[in-house]
Amino acid sequence: MSEALSLYVPRASGVHRLNPLTKLALAGFLLVAGLAAPGLWGTYLLFALGVLPLALLAQVSRELLRMSFRVVLPFAISVFLIQGFLWPGGTPVIGFGPVSLKQEGLLFATAAAGRILMVVSSFLWFALTTRPDTLMTALAQRGFPASLAYIIVSTIQIVPRFQSRAATILDAQRARGLETGGRFLQRVRAVFPLVVPLILSSLVDVEERALAIEARAFNRPGPKTSLFEIGEARWEPAARWGLLAAAIGVIAARFILYR
Amino acid sequence: MPSLKRDFSTLTLVLIPVAIAINIAVGQLIYTLKIPLYLDSIGTVLVGVLAGPWAGALTGLLSNLIWGLTGLNVAYAPFAAVAAVIGLLAGLFSESGWMRSLWKSVLSGLITGLVAAVISAPISAYVFGGVTGAGTDVVVAFFRTIGFGILPSSFAQGVSSDPLDKAVSFLVVWLIVRALPMRFLARFPRAENVQETGQAAA
């Protein structure tokens, strides 16, 4: 797993042992609820009572908090500053000389930051606790197309290689005197000698990779089997249906109650 | 005769991960070099051109979801629909033969960028409070100062960056397609949309 691009951290937690589809359902519910949560503090409540306990159960709370903070912070700063100070015709609340924070802006920013937090943390929780290949296998066992599973998992395995190839091309071009600093137009012109060789060399591989999976009977019609079985506890399928119903309920409630 | 089955040949299937990896690697490279563009959809556009609108849409969609789920840039995930539309449009423009000429490719990019800005604005406004968390927020700030609403300010920010970014992306793809040898290009489902006499020799 070290070579692949993935947030997954292995832990001996009950959450990690859950079927990946159950975790998907959980994360999906949190996402929907996070976006539909009413009022100013609904999202924060959901984070505290929903996401955080789940992260603690999965023993990934430290990673979750650290990463959520890192991603949400720039947005939070931006939204508070921009919407806070620049809300047109807003009611001033705190003054800083000529400028002041507006009440409407602060309220909006608080609500927005809460939504960003919920979206980011539900994604992160899911990614931290789920191995991509077991997710794909679980989906494939339920009829998910093998081609989609192939695309997703092979992407995350080949991206690190592409990243280092990009770095190599950058070094090579710089050694040849490519200027990557300086004025805007110069920097934009530097794009082509960097990007075009990277893409062309990557495309060379495509034909061979297609040959290789054909040689492994990937396109054989008929069902595929799997080396490992992804199990689940007996209550999990019911739980997933429950979560789906709850998500629909939340959306419905939001539209009906808060028009 | 374009068909969904033909579009998703094994070659397309293998092209898509490579295209997504190109999106990510190039996007990161551009960011490190502090070049004021995103260039994170070149792969998506390429797939749209070579394998049709639906393959392009899938590439865009998966690109953004993978960007988000692998923690590279979680903020990309909510914009998956926008990326899908970019791939879709790239395929449609190519179907109409627009990717054959330099200036029409650039124009396709400009239009696609505009559409992307339109679709991104509501997502940005609702999920991210109308900001991007980056330097481009100065545009948002400006429009808010002069009294624009959240959605229009977000749209203005999009318009100030997306059309140029997509125009450059489409230009890069036009260059790539011209540099590809005929023998390789001919194997792709929608290659006839971009093949012409000026093609590089095998």
Added chain:
Amino acid sequence: MISLRNVTYSYPAMAAPALKDVSLEIPAGQFCAVVGANGAGKSTLAFAIAGFIPHFYHGRLEGDVTVDGKDTQAAPLHDLVLSVGLIFQNPFNQISGTKFTVREEIAFGLENLGIAREEMLARVEETMALVGIEELADRSPLALSGGQMQRVAIASVLAMRPKVLVLDEPTSQLDPVGSREVFTTVRALVAEGQMTVVMIEHKLEWVAVFADRVIVLSQGTVVADGEPGAILTGEGLLEQGVGQTRYTQAARRARQAGFWPADRRLPVTLEEAAAGFGEANGG
């Protein structure tokens, strides 16, 4: 096992044929090397035997290709891959990228074939032992050296139990250690289990030691066909862009200067060279 009769093939959008009226019979259990200049049609031959011509590359194929009793034009590709395994140059491109351990990677083809789980587990263990990569079982296939990756690719193909193994320059991207690993593995397979091997190679010293038969291709036709000692010392090799082993080159120079017995055939291996020089020197 492998039979080509009057095979002529042109790639799509290419005017000149890549193979011209090629006829070959390769019996079961033979280790057959194919040599020739770049563009001579070696890879095309490999693809034709494996069925990727015509199923993957399309184009215009005339003549008959029969492998393991199957007509490659009539049988579908997913049936042909059960008879013929294909290995090519770039180890990285042969790793599916969908599995996180070598064990699972080897099982990838078996999963596609719908083989039952117990059978898969057994075959994977057996194949890893055969290729000698048991210690790599739990490692990521992408975190290996070139030689190791190539052996994983071979194992992945072998697990599908083909009767024929076609290798297209399998060692060209490997260092000497990796090359040796691949050659000895393939040779052992032929010695053990009636595997028929067709290997395209440029490393003539290895071909001389390991192959039973050498076929020389030039511009799409077979220009020489026989046992390594005879073919690799043939006079026309240089025009055909094939080259000679170091031992042959050395002995040829020596013969001109009188240091090689005039009636002795030029060597292609170290042993033959040592014997010949020994005879010339010691009497």
